[in-house]
Amino acid sequence: MKKLRLALVFGAMAGLASAGGATENRGLPGNGPAAYKEDGRYFTEDGVPTYFIAEDGTVDWMTFSGFRRYHSECHVCHGPDGMGSTYAPPLKDAVERMDYYDFVYTVSNGIQNVDASHQKVMPTFGQNKNVMCYVDDIYVYLKARGDGALERGRPAKREDKTDAISAFEAECMAGG
């Protein structure tokens, strides 16, 4: 049940492959996991957010945005470029082990793993708009890193931000 509930919550929140958007580019070029594009966001065959990197290295807006948000909200524990630190594990590898829904669940609810030999504690970000309004961005960025599709550092070229993404961002950051 846990998965389903979250899928509903965040599906509603992020406009996950929902009706009303302009679906385009069925059958995208390249070997990436993206199956289709909608309002500047890319999705897999299963309707899960993912990255898209063109042959000339241009990354989609969400991946670029994820790079920025990751290095504001996550890297102080998880290290630069999703590489991990002496403090917390590499998230570029975590997204290869867990699926999108588990990722969103963990970010929302945090982790408590404390005993004699572990002190792994991640806070709950469910109330933090700087994280939750960009959780898809962060996920697709890390997925691109984990798949080996994106090198370390700031992506050199990116797609433009679409009006739909701007509108979602404004609504999410303003919402209660």
Place this chain on the structure above:
Amino acid sequence: MKKLIAFTSVAALCAGSAALANDELLELMNDPTQWVIQTGNYANHRFSGLDQINRENVGNLQVAWTFSTGVLRGHEGSPLVIGDTMYVHTPFPNIVYALDLSNNGKIKWKYEPQQDSSVIPVMCCDTVNRGVAYANGTIFLHQADTTIVALDAETGAVKWSAVNGDPAIGETNTATVLPVGDNVIVGISGGEFGVRGHVTAYNMETGELVWRGYSMGPDSDTLMDPENTTHLGKPVGVDSGTATWEGDQWKIGGGTTWGWYSYDPDLNLVYYGTGNPSTWNPSQRPGDNRWSMTIFARDADTGMAKWVYQMTPHDEWDYDGVNEMILTEQEVDGQMRKLLTHFDRNGLAYTLDRETGELLVAEKYDPAVNWTTGVDMDPNSPTFGRPAVVPEFSTAQNGEDVNTTGICPAALGTKDQQPAAYSPRTQTFYVPTNHVCMDYEPFRVSYTAGQPYVGATLSMYPAPDSHGGMGNFIAWDNIKGEIKWSIPEQFSVWSGALATAGDVVFYGTLEGLLKAVDAETGEELYSFKTPSGIIGNVMSYEHDGKQYIGILSGVGGWAGIGLAAGLTNPNDGLGAVGGYAALSDYTALGGQLTVFKLPD
């Protein structure tokens, strides 16, 4: 006025016994066989008067004994030695061990507090703790969750505890405390969580709050006198702690106080620096953001600010001003002066008159520093005391959503908290430094209590067009404002230095090496690989007529977060993959104390 009267009356009540507590601690500090305060002495010299180990024989140093702390994570600070007992602390869960030096390091007692583990992730950069303090037969521990505990030094029994902050809104602690007179003076962390920084004095015997001075807010909060508190020689004016903020932003203004404190017993002034204003996005907080990024001189008994100096008005790079203030008596232009020397995160080393706050020297202590062309030293200029910001490297002028590239130093600063040492014999400062630059892109964030409040993306990389390493260990002349010599290091030097009367200077490296160098020339005389990277501070003591050198290993801290995976330079362009040396190729977690001596 009510507050002020309360402070005065408490101060008057305590004045009788203040001298006693001070005298005992001062006496102990002057005894080089013991190491009774994290900073070596009140002046933060980190100098040992012992000379058995000297530059002729330090090459023969060997390991005398070791001790595992049983804790992973970053080990900052150092042990204390009082009499025959050594006190060793750990990062979270903040264990304290009392070791019997006369009985092969047998554990006399161990104290382990019970803390809510939810404090762990609100400590922005690892669960470090910079050690315990001692006064009046009591060990003072300031835990991660901001609980201050007074422990009987003989038995470890809790005498009292007090709570200084609330981790639920991001208030935590990493620093040691400063025992002065009848009080212990403590700071607070959480600048990345929108905490409003403050410094608080608790009565040493009872744990009662005596005074609290905030970094920003109305005068009743900042404990400032509009007429008599001065900034660069001029009165600060009414409510200077709110006047340079927009609206109520000062309430989440940052300016935390997690550095090393120093104290001048003659002037009865406590010195410390305040951290960055939150958020890291300067466009969201117009104004000078006073008194973040500021050197404070406060009266030890009342907390009233005597003078302040804001080094980086309206911070645009996260250059916290918390680094230690080192107090010296030196000749300037033929006159003996009471000086304060401070190596700031912003890459400038400041020398001030600590009685008046007069600015004497402000010079770069890493030639790579480029965000400023220097500080205006003309007292008649309207921008007196301000750094001239280079527009190309101004994240505020370039604005939100713009990636400002090639800024030196990085947010780590040319130096972070890792404290420098001063040898009165050479009148030289020995400074562990970072040699790292960054790209910085600020953007808009919203504030939620207890959640990170950052608002910038950073990429860091070794200073370009230099030796390729990420650190230097330098010798500094604070009167001329010049580097005497500089030792390039592969990684940031994140360990506190120790200078000794044997004319040897010790420091640790992130790879885990304990190094000894000649105080005059910087020539390396000894090096030993300890079990883990060193971010602790070197200390020295004597037992049964023999001099020992002690150092905590245990990689972590911000260095462990930033450098574990290595850094990449985006300016290298596509194809230059892999980044610079990864710390994880050299060392792994693990807390251990290593103690060195000369062969018998």
